[in-house]
Amino acid sequence: MTTTAEPQETKYTGKSQQRIEDPRLLTGHGTYIDDITVPRMIEGAVLRSPVAHARITRIDVSKAAELPGVFAVITGNDLVEFAGEQPVIWSVIPEQRIARAHALATDTVRWVGQGVAAVAAVDRYVAEDALELIEVDYEPLPVVADLEQALAPDAPKLYEDWPDNISGSMTFPAGDADAAFAEADVVVGASFRHHAGYGCSIETRGCIANWDVFAGKLDMWLGTQAPNLARDLLAQVLSLPVDKIRVRTPDLGGGFGLKFDFYPDEIIAAILSRRTKRPVKLLEDRQESFVSSSRARDMRHDFEMALRSDGTIIGLRGTAYAVLGGALGTVGSGPPWASVLACMGPYKIPNQELTLKAVMTNRSPYGSYRGWGMPKANIVHERLIEFAARKLGMSRIDLRRMNFPTPEEFPYFSGAAFTYDSGRYADCLDLATSAVNERGWNVRQREGREAGRSIGIGYGFHTEVGAFGPSRVLNMVGLDHSGFDEVRIRMDSTGKVTVLSGQSAMGQGTHTTYAQLAADGLGVPIEDVTIVTGDTESCPYTGYGTGGSRAATLGGAAIVNASGRLKSKILRIGAELLEANPDDLEISDGRVSVRGAADASVSTADIGYSAYRMLNGRLPESETPTLEEIDVFDPANMTTSYGCTALLVEVDRQTGAVTLLDCLQAHDAGVIINPLLADGQLAGGLAQAFGGGLFEEFVYDEDGQINTASFMDYLLPSATDIPPFHFYHQETPAPHIPGGMKGLGEAGTIAGVSVVASAIDDALSDLGVAVTEFPMTPPRLLELIRAAQSAGVTA
Amino acid sequence: MSDKHTVTVTVTVNGQVYTGDCEPRMTLADFLRHECGLTGTHLGCEHGVCGACTVLLDDVAARSCLTFAVQADGARITTVEGLAEGEQLNTLQKSFQEHHGLQCGFCTSGMLMCATELLRENPNPTETEVREGISGVLCRCTGYDSIVKSVMAAAGDQRDAVSEAGSAR
Numbered sequence: 001m002t003t004t005a006e007p008q009e010t011k012y013t014g015k016s017q018q019r020i021e022d023p024r025l026l027t028g029h030g031t032y033i034d035d036i037t038v039p040r041m042i043e044g045a046v047l048r049s050p051v052a053h054a055r056i057t058r059i060d061v062s063k064a065a066e067l068p069g070v071f072a073v074i075t076g077n078d079l080v081e082f083a084g085e086q087p088v089i090w091s092v093i094p095e096q097r098i099a100r101a102h103a104l105a106t107d108t109v110r111w112v113g114q115g116v117a118a119v120a121a122v123d124r125y126v127a128e129d130a131l132e133l134i135e136v137d138y139e140p141l142p143v144v145a146d147l148e149q150a151l152a153p154d155a156p157k158l159y160e161d162w163p164d165n166i167s168g169s170m171t172f173p174a175g176d177a178d179a180a181f182a183e184a185d186v187v188v189g190a191s192f193r194h195h196a197g198y199g200c201s202i203e204t205r206g207c208i209a210n211w212d213v214f215a216g217k218l219d220m221w222l223g224t225q226a227p228n229l230a231r232d233l234l235a236q237v238l239s240l241p242v243d244k245i246r247v248r249t250p251d252l253g254g255g256f257g258l259k260f261d262f263y264p265d266e267i268i269a270a271i272l273s274r275r276t277k278r279p280v281k282l283l284e285d286r287q288e289s290f291v292s293s294s295r296a297r298d299m300r301h302d303f304e305m306a307l308r309s310d311g312t313i314i315g316l317r318g319t320a321y322a323v324l325g326g327a328l329g330t331v332g333s334g335p336p337w338a339s340v341l342a343c344m345g346p347y348k349i350p351n352q353e354l355t356l357k358a359v360m361t362n363r364s365p366y367g368s369y370r371g372w373g374m375p376k377a378n379i380v381h382e383r384l385i386e387f388a389a390r391k392l393g394m395s396r397i398d399l400r401r402m403n404f405p406t407p408e409e410f411p412y413f414s415g416a417a418f419t420y421d422s423g424r425y426a427d428c429l430d431l432a433t434s435a436v437n438e439r440g441w442n443v444r445q446r447e448g449r450e451a452g453r454s455i456g457i458g459y460g461f462h463t464e465v466g467a468f469g470p471s472r473v474l475n476m477v478g479l480d481h482s483g484f485d486e487v488r489i490r491m492d493s494t495g496k497v498t499v500l501s502g503q504s505a506m507g508q509g510t511h512t513t514y515a516q517l518a519a520d521g522l523g524v525p526i527e528d529v530t531i532v533t534g535d536t537e538s539c540p541y542t543g544y545g546t547g548g549s550r551a552a553t554l555g556g557a558a559i560v561n562a563s564g565r566l567k568s569k570i571l572r573i574g575a576e577l578l579e580a581n582p583d584d585l586e587i588s589d590g591r592v593s594v595r596g597a598a599d600a601s602v603s604t605a606d607i608g609y610s611a612y613r614m615l616n617g618r619l620p621e622s623e624t625p626t627l628e629e630i631d632v633f634d635p636a637n638m639t640t641s642y643g644c645t646a647l648l649v650e651v652d653r654q655t656g657a658v659t660l661l662d663c664l665q666a667h668d669a670g671v672i673i674n675p676l677l678a679d680g681q682l683a684g685g686l687a688q689a690f691g692g693g694l695f696e697e698f699v700y701d702e703d704g705q706i707n708t709a710s711f712m713d714y715l716l717p718s719a720t721d722i723p724p725f726h727f728y729h730q731e732t733p734a735p736h737i738p739g740g741m742k743g744l745g746e747a748g749t750i751a752g753v754s755v756v757a758s759a760i761d762d763a764l765s766d767l768g769v770a771v772t773e774f775p776m777t778p779p780r781l782l783e784l785i786r787a788a789q790s791a792g793v794t795a
Numbered sequence: 796m797s798d799k800h801t802v803t804v805t806v807t808v809n810g811q812v813y814t815g816d817c818e819p820r821m822t823l824a825d826f827l828r829h830e831c832g833l834t835g836t837h838l839g840c841e842h843g844v845c846g847a848c849t850v851l852l853d854d855v856a857a858r859s860c861l862t863f864a865v866q867a868d869g870a871r872i873t874t875v876e877g878l879a880e881g882e883q884l885n886t887l888q889k890s891f892q893e894h895h896g897l898q899c900g901f902c903t904s905g906m907l908m909c910a911t912e913l914l915r916e917n918p919n920p921t922e923t924e925v926r927e928g929i930s931g932v933l934c935r936c937t938g939y940d941s942i943v944k945s946v947m948a949a950a951g952d953q954r955d956a957v958s959e960a961g962s963a964r
Contacts, residue, residue, distance in 0.1 A: 022892040025900030026884060028835015028875035032901065035834035125820065202839040202847055202935050203901045253837065253901030254935050286840040507899025507936050680895045680941060687938030711844035711933070718930040719939040748938075 012516035012526055013739075016676035019512040020526075021505070030251045033206040033223040034283055041208065042071055044272050044282035045127035046265065047117040047134050048291060049109035052145065052362040052704025053158070053326075054138035056107055056116065063133040064119060069126035071276040073134065074268075075117045076106035082274065083267050086327070087233045090334035092478040093358060096168030099159060101327035103237075103264030103271075109138070110158055110326025111364045112705055113291020115264050120272040120280050143362050145704040147300060147323045150359045158326060158360045167324060167358040168333065172340065174415035175351035180315030181306045188387040189304025189318070192379050194753070194774045196298035196323070196698035197691070198290070199369040200716060201506075203253020205293060206283035209269035213277075218245045218270060225255040225504045226262075226545020229481060231536045233262045233330075238270060249534035255506035256688070257368035260547045261294045261330040290698065290709040294367020297692060297774075298323040299336055299376050303343065305384040306351075311392055311399050316344055317353040318380070322366065324358050329365035333358040334479075336366070338373030338465075341417040345381035346425050346463050346642060347403040352415045362704040368547065371749035374464065375689060379774070382460045382754035386761065387770060396758075397433055400461055401426050411637070417477070418465055420640040421742075422732050423668065429461060431666035431728050432644035439664065439726070441648050448650070455661075458647040458759025462751040466669075466743025467639040467734070468548025482543030484634035485554035489518060489562040491570065491627035493612035495590065495604025497522060497529045499559060502542030503551045505533050508745060509677040510551050516673055517556055517739065521563025522570070523587035524604060540630070549641075549743025552673055553734070554633050560738040562631035569627060570607050576620045577602045577610065639734045641742035643667035645686070645751040648723070649759040656782030658694055658760060660723040665751065667727060670734045670742035678744055683725040685748020691717045692749075693756035694775050767792065804864045808833060809877030817864050823857075824848045826864035827874060835875040835904050839933070846932030849905035850874050856912040875904035878911070886956065887911060887949040896945030898936030905932040910946045918957075920950060 024030055061073040085100035104115045117134050121127035142156035149155055150165040158165055181187060208221040218240060224230045227247040235242045252259060269282040284292050303318030320343075322336030333356070340356045385403075389396040404425040405412040412420045436442065441457055448455035468474075471482035488500040499518050505511055511531040519526040533539055544550065567587060574592035575582040578600055586595045593601035610618035611627045619625060648662040665682055672678045695715040699707045708714040733740025757771035760781065767788035773780060805814045808831055815830035822841075827833045827850070836859055839845035843861040850859045851873040878885050884892065887910060897903040906929060913920065913928035920928065925946045926939070934942060 018892050019895070021900070022897065023884060023888075025897060025903055026875075026888040026891055026907070027879050028833065028904055030835070030900050032834075032837065034838070035828075125818070200935060201899070201901075202845055202933060203837065203899070204839075252899060253839075254899045256935065286842065286845075507897075507901075509898070676895045680898060680937060683938035683940050684898060684936045685938075688935065710842055711840050712842070716845075716933050716935065718933060719926040719943065720930045722939045724943075725938060725940045 010520055013520045013673055015674065017512055017516055017526065017674050019509050020515060021509065021511055032203055032251050032253050033221060036208060036221055036250055038208060038210065038279045041279040041281055042120050042122055042276060043124045043127055044118055044120045044269055044280045045124060045131055046115045046268060047131045048288065049105065049112060049114045049116050051109065051138050051140065052112045053141040053143045054109050055141060056105060056109065056136060057139050058137040059117060060135040061117060064130040067126065067130045067133060069122040070130045071120045071278065072272055073117060073119050073130065074271055074275060076102055076104035079104045079271050080106060082238060082271055084237050086264060087236055087262060087330060088328045088332045089330055089480045090332040090478055092333055092337040093168030093170045093356065096358065097162060098332065099167065099327045099360060103267035111362055113288065113364050114326065115268060118268045118272060120276050143704045145362060145700055145702050147321055147359055147361065150361045158362065165360045167360055169355065169357045171353060171355040172416040173353050177315050177317045177351045177353035180351035181317065184306035184314060185309035186307045186388060186391055187304055188384055188391055190383065190387065190770070190772045192301040192303065192383060192772050194297045194299055194376050194379065196295050197696040198293055198296050199256030199258030201254030201256055201258055204284040204286060204289050205259060205263060205265065206281065207266050207269050208279055208281045209273040210279035211270050211274040213274060216244055220247050221250060222247050222266060223252055223259055224249055225260040225506055225547055227504065227534060227536050228502050228541050229545050230262055230266065234266065234270070237267055247536045249504055252504065252506035255504070255546070256370045257372060257547055258293050259506065260545050261367040286711065287709050290706055290714060291364050294329055294369065295325060295364045295698060296335065296367060296369030297376070298366065299339060301376060301380050303380045303384065305388055307388050307392065309392070311394050311402055313347055313349050313403050315351040316349045319355040319357060322356065322358045323363065324360050325363040325365040326360065327365055329367035331368050335368065335373035339376040342374050342377035342463065342465065343380040344414050344416065345378060346461050347381060348405050349415060354416055363700065370685065370688065371746045374746065374750040375753050378460065378462050378750050379754045383757060383772065386758055396459060397429065401429055418640065419637055420463065421637055421734050421736060423640065423642055424730065424732050425642060428642060428666050428668050428730060429644045431730060432646050432664065435664050435666060435726065435728055436646050439662065441662065444648065454651040454653055454763040456649050456651065456759040456761065456763025458649065458755040458762060460645045460751050460755035460758055462645065462747065463640050463642045464549065464744065464747050464750050465638050466549030466641055467553035467635045467737060468544065468550055469638045470636060471543055471634050484543045484632055485550060485558050486540035486542060486630065486632045487555060487558035487562050488540050488628065488630050489559065489566055491566065491604060491608055493608045495608040497524055498532060499529065500532045500539045501555050502540045503533055503555045504546040506546065508551065508681060509674065513552055513673040513677060514555065514559055517559045518563050521560055522567050524590045528590060549745045552741045553639055553737055553743045554635060556673065556741050557738040558631040558633040561633060562629040566627060566629040569623065570604070572620060572623060573607050573610055574602055577606060577618060636736050639670065639737060639742035641669040641744055641747060643747055643751060645755045647755045647759045649763055651760055651763040653785055656778035656785060658776065658781065660690060660721065663723045664726040664728065667744065667747060668730045668732050669744040671731055671740035672729060673741065675729065679727045681745050682727055682748050685746060686725065686752040687717055687722045689749045689752020690722060690756060692775060693753040694777070697775050802865050804868045806867050806870055806872055808872045808874060819863065819865055821864045822860055823862040823864045823867045824859035827859060833874050833876050837901050837904055839902065846909065847902045847905040849908045849932060851908055851912060856909055875907055878907060886952045890949035890952060891945045894941050894945040894948055896937065896942045902932055902934045906934065906942060913946070914950055914953060918950060918953060922947060
């Protein structure tokens with residue numbers, strides 16, 4: 001276990017510090033990718049396939065190339081001259097067939113929206129004019145539009161040399177699942193379907209590539225959550241040395257995992273830049289985003305749970321089907337794999353048999369979205385446990401509680417992959433149920449029902465894997481990347497502090513929370529701390545990127561460690577200046593003083609001056625000049641935060657519409673750096689999950705055509721759709737993370753889908769409705785209600 | 796490109812007069828961002844749903860992505876860059892900082908402009924009125940609750956400021 005070095009003072013940590021990011025962003029002074037203009041810059045646009053599966057028989061770009069204002073037009077054949085196939089960094093299934101594609105299609109298109117050609121022109125208006133002049137002939141191929149078609153015995157194949165459309169399959173066994181199911185008193189099961197959606201940051205993706213062959217450098221501005229990974233992958237695809245590539249990230253208008261992945265657009269922009277000898281800006285517009293940003297969530301889970309009559313869960317088994325696209329995205333089958341590894345959730349289940357099947361379809365590539373598989377894992381265990389409670393006639397609260405590991409049982413191995421570090425699950429459950437009582441929901445439900453309204457209270461318990469993750473473990477399970485984080489912390493010649501981090505700021509307030517940790521770690525005012533992120537040339541390398549609830553946990557731990565060591569050096573220099581023993585000194589508010597004798601003190605400015613400029617007589621002979629520490633933190637284990645969410649809803653039985661009335665969550669993410677920001681993360685994640693639970697869906701027709709490629713059809717929740725939120729925290733520190741943080745960026749998205757179903761079921765408990773499909777749109781719910789009503793009449 | 800038809804547009808943005816030549820198809824959002832250099836107005840969908848591009852056009856909230864620059868010729872426009880009072884955030888902006896009414900900041904320009912209009916028309920809104928008032932701007936980060944709190948608190952602060960000014964008179 002790693003030694004825990006707690007910050008000695010917590011003037012800032014644990015406080016609702018206002019964000020240092022805000023004044024800039026509130027005044028329109030943020031700088032997002034489209035706000036950046038570099039000298040000589042031109043703009044690109046991509047021609048995307050209008051069909052889901054076809055052979056390209058002819059492309060004629062001549063008319064487009066002749067349009068005034070056009071600098072270059074490229075096709076897949078031009079691109080392969082300089083670029084290899086798009087990378088896949090997760091190969092989670094042994095012997096998986098990895099279907100790769102180039103950034104522009106060369107002979108076959110396998111999804112609507114796959115890039116076919118690209119233009120660079122004087123501006124985006126002209127570039128889009130030019131796209132209309134490109135002629136492409138497509139010879140249609142049979143389309144595999146959905147999962148069921150892909151699995152059919154006579155299904156057309158996406159890849160002719162494969163035996164079927166299955167990219168790979170694997171099973172995680174624990175104990176003896178067959179025996180458990182044979183001896184079970186009660187078995188509950190269902191087929192759960194979460195349809196496709198995506199992260200949908202309000203800012204779309206974009207980049208500016210400047211590939212200057214004469215300078216021998218590729219300089220890229222990129223709206224990414226993983227600049228170091230992007231640099232490595234640019235190097236890999238373009239056969240360039242990493243040191244010749246610089247990736248800078250501007251302000252990100254939301255990330256949500258979607259901007260973790262590495263897209264064809266980055267390569268297309270680079271090639272266009274090389275061809276035109278000009279920097280090229282390439283932005284995805286909103287309509288494109290529905291086919292060009294990572295599709296996510298799209299899975300079916302056929303699972304069942306075995307229990308004894310007293311409620312003890314003894315087995316879980318099933319098959320999860322990942323609806324992959326026409327080629328693998330950056331993270332391959334990673335999120336579906338996580339949905340399987342996490343599907344036992346917070347419950348002790350000794351016997352498991354969990355199978356993943358990754359299936360290719362003519363849809364856009366599958367990729368990252370906040371929660372990364374875990375929302376669907378949560379659907380499996382939270383829906384099944386409620387179905388079991390119903391069948392056993394037990395309280396759904398008691399059934400959950402009796403199957404938790406007790407605090408003494410941690411670290412607890414969950415059976416498939418994860419070892420949960422610490423937790424007080426039952427306390428958290430009780431915190432939520434007592435909050436529901438305090439807020440009067442039970443009374444509201446009773447009174448509402450008496451008035452003929454269908455009011456329901458939903459519950460959901462979630463676990464969230466954070467601090468992702470121990471590098472060697474990640475490598476062993478198929479990640480071609482690491483999981484550590486590196487931080488550089490520096491006090492300058494005036495005693496002010498700069499922290500350089502490889503993490504990305506995408507709205508979660510990383511700069512503020514890092515400043516809080518550094519200010520406490522060094523004993524300086526928070527105003528004296530500057531955080532720098534977003535430049536591979538000056539910022540440290542981080543494994544992976546900003547995802548997997550890594551920023552507070554791993555970056556935070558590295559800051560705690562590095563500032564602890566830097567503080568020791570500051571005190572040693574202070575001791576020289578004060579002619580005292582370092583052990584007798586303390587530092588507070590930027591002044592080093594003898595403990596108990598505040599009049600004998602020096603400032604951090606004095607320390608900085610002694611370390612950088614006036615060394616003679618001030619810097620101890622044994623010390624090297626400068627004040628700088630680096631910490632590389634590779635966790636011994638991941639963290640597991642958890643929470644219990646409750647949701648109050650009303651269902652309209654005439655329309656199938658669901659109104660979200662109120663929401664609360666009891667949560668434990670270990671040490672909370674900033675409660676204000678923590679609540680913001682939880683609320684935002686829940687709102688996204690409610691979108692996925694009720695509204696958001698990529699709808700495809702039988703030709704694989706997407707019918708929801710605008711905000712008129714893909715429904716993001718608005719302020720009138722989302723309820724108020726109330727959060728309750730308990731803190732069980734992560735024992736292996738300096739600082740004790742567990743992370744919480746994904747909690748809301750994991751918890752929020754199944755709880756919608758739980759609440760709807762409760763509102764319709766007299767009908768016995770069981771929600772298993774998401775989003776549960778009004779037409780779908782109406783169908784369930786009518787089926788239940790007619791079954792009731794028949795009975 | 797030489798035969799491109801252009802028009803001259805003059806607008807007053809945040810009190811500053813800007814004149815520029817543009818194609819008739821140029822949107823007001825692009826005119827503000829590219830011709831005026833005011834990149835605080837953001838584009839999230841370019842089809843009039845997300846509301847990030849909301850500006851005040853002659854004091855009325857308008858989607859600048861669905862407005863052509865030529866339609867705004869002669870108009871008085873307020874963008875997010877025009878809200879701060881000198882070097883200080885205004886009451887609404889301060890309230891957003893205090894209540895964590897923003898995360899990534901991308902929709903925030905639209906939210907602030909929308910809420911500015913809302914509070915001018917209804918200085919004493921209920922929570923429901925605030926939710927309805929801002930429902931034309933989509934936020935993906937916050938879950939809206941903190942934005943609602945920010946606007947409600949700003950309304951309270953504005954009322955306090957008015958009554959203080961009244962009692963000082």
